[in-house]
Amino acid sequence: MTDCYDSLETRDPAQREAALLQAVPKQIAHAQQHAPAFAEILKGVNAAAITTREALATLPVTRKYELLARQQALRASDVFGGFSALSFGKAMPRVFASPGTIYEPEGTRADYWRIARALFAAGFRADELVHNCFSYHFTPAGSMMESGAHALGCSVFSGGTGQTEQQLQAMAELRPAGYCGTPSFLKIIIDKAAETGVALPSLKKALVSGEAFPPSLRDWLAERGVTAYQCYATADIGLIAYETAAREGLVLDEGVIVEIVRPGTGDPVAEGEVGELVVTTLNPDYPLIRFGTGDLTAVLPGMCPTGRTNQRIKGWMGRADQTTKVRGMFVHPGQVDQIVKRFAQIGKARLVVSGEMAQDQMHLHIETSQHNAELVSAVEQAVRDITKLRADIVVAAPGSLPNDGKVIEDARSYK
Numbered sequence: 001m002t003d004c005y006d007s008l009e010t011r012d013p014a015q016r017e018a019a020l021l022q023a024v025p026k027q028i029a030h031a032q033q034h035a036p037a038f039a040e041i042l043k044g045v046n047a048a049a050i051t052t053r054e055a056l057a058t059l060p061v062t063r064k065y066e067l068l069a070r071q072q073a074l075r076a077s078d079v080f081g082g083f084s085a086l087s088f089g090k091a092m093p094r095v096f097a098s099p100g101t102i103y104e105p106e107g108t109r110a111d112y113w114r115i116a117r118a119l120f121a122a123g124f125r126a127d128e129l130v131h132n133c134f135s136y137h138f139t140p141a142g143s144m145m146e147s148g149a150h151a152l153g154c155s156v157f158s159g160g161t162g163q164t165e166q167q168l169q170a171m172a173e174l175r176p177a178g179y180c181g182t183p184s185f186l187k188i189i190i191d192k193a194a195e196t197g198v199a200l201p202s203l204k205k206a207l208v209s210g211e212a213f214p215p216s217l218r219d220w221l222a223e224r225g226v227t228a229y230q231c232y233a234t235a236d237i238g239l240i241a242y243e244t245a246a247r248e249g250l251v252l253d254e255g256v257i258v259e260i261v262r263p264g265t266g267d268p269v270a271e272g273e274v275g276e277l278v279v280t281t282l283n284p285d286y287p288l289i290r291f292g293t294g295d296l297t298a299v300l301p302g303m304c305p306t307g308r309t310n311q312r313i314k315g316w317m318g319r320a321d322q323t324t325k326v327r328g329m330f331v332h333p334g335q336v337d338q339i340v341k342r343f344a345q346i347g348k349a350r351l352v353v354s355g356e357m358a359q360d361q362m363h364l365h366i367e368t369s370q371h372n373a374e375l376v377s378a379v380e381q382a383v384r385d386i387t388k389l390r391a392d393i394v395v396a397a398p399g400s401l402p403n404d405g406k407v408i409e410d411a412r413s414y415k
Helices: 013-034 036-041 064-073 116-121 141-152 164-174 183-196 215-223 333-341 373-387
Strands: 094-098 102-106 129-132 155-158 178-181 205-208 227-234 238-243 250-252 256-261 275-281 291-297 324-326 329-331 348-354 361-367 392-396 408-410
Touching (some): 013 036, 116 141, 129 141, 333 373, 373 392
Parallel strands (some): 178 205, 361 392
Antiparallel strands (some): 227 238, 256 275, 348 361
16 A cells, blocks of 8 residues: 555655745735635735745645634625635535534535545555445535545445435445544444344445544454544545555645644744644635644654655544633633744743632743743743733743643643
8 A cells, every 4th residue: 555646745845845935925926816804814925926835834824713713704795705616516516514603605616625645545446345434424524535536436335424224225225335524433333233143244444434433443344344543524525635545644745735833923933843734725716825623733754664655643632722710810722822922932932720729829830041030030921911910930941841832731630
């Protein structure tokens, strides 16, 4: 399984970077012209000037809650909140809904969600039957996997969710080569097969997503003859990254530009540091520019041993939205960033909220090599100015704070 889906996966990294950055100005101009939301968000931006990652990083991040707010505000006139470049009709054969409710358009291009690449990496090939247990109801997950399988030349059984006994019967009779769905449901099906004495000799591989896929479950499936790989995809973006036979992180898809930023900001972090995953998609139908997924991850150094040359990420490492309430006041990562940016001496900070309920205490840990009372006093005042709350300042050596993406840590006891 070291062969690749196409030649894009083994491009020289410099060639890939040049191609992506060449596409960025065109995508931004397209979004400004055809997606009213981005005409407003990127008002005054000269698309032709956004030719480097540094220039891209100057554009605002649009996070999921902001997308939802725009959709809700414009329900009567534009259910997509101005983010879709398509209108109802032949160009938009399907519309989906994600929790919120956020509505997503689907265009007409083959493999619209770009899932075929992940299926191929998981071992699926043409002329096979795929048993698809992702939902076909409301959310796009079922359609995402089905369109990718069709692009590979596979047939699909649209199992959907639930009905374990019927799923098992269909698998036993149709003999699919593999499964798509959540890893937990695959375990349920295999457990049911063992309980009822139904053999599934054809089921050899799986592409799973939608929830955590721990190594313990991966190994449990392998012991039962199923080699499973995971992919990271969202209803907004489609495929973002996928696992390969190397089992070393997730390789980025060829149709997205990924940045890792400090939570609450749009500022890229150093390579290897945990932060929020921000994606710019090259999809012209739903041209999301610097879309904040709200998920934490980090870039892995080096290339995939399978020969794929794109960057790799560690996978899902938690949520970036760490907003918390302290003594009745909301404190969010963006405020911590405002405090840090007031002081050139501070490299990184972490706000720790502790104490029992109704007895909240805040400690702002700052990385600096310049430990003096004057700096501590000034930072204390900045905390009061920005959050309207008091915090004790804890000075830490540069590089000593945990690399887990947390800007705010809620360490309170809720017993």
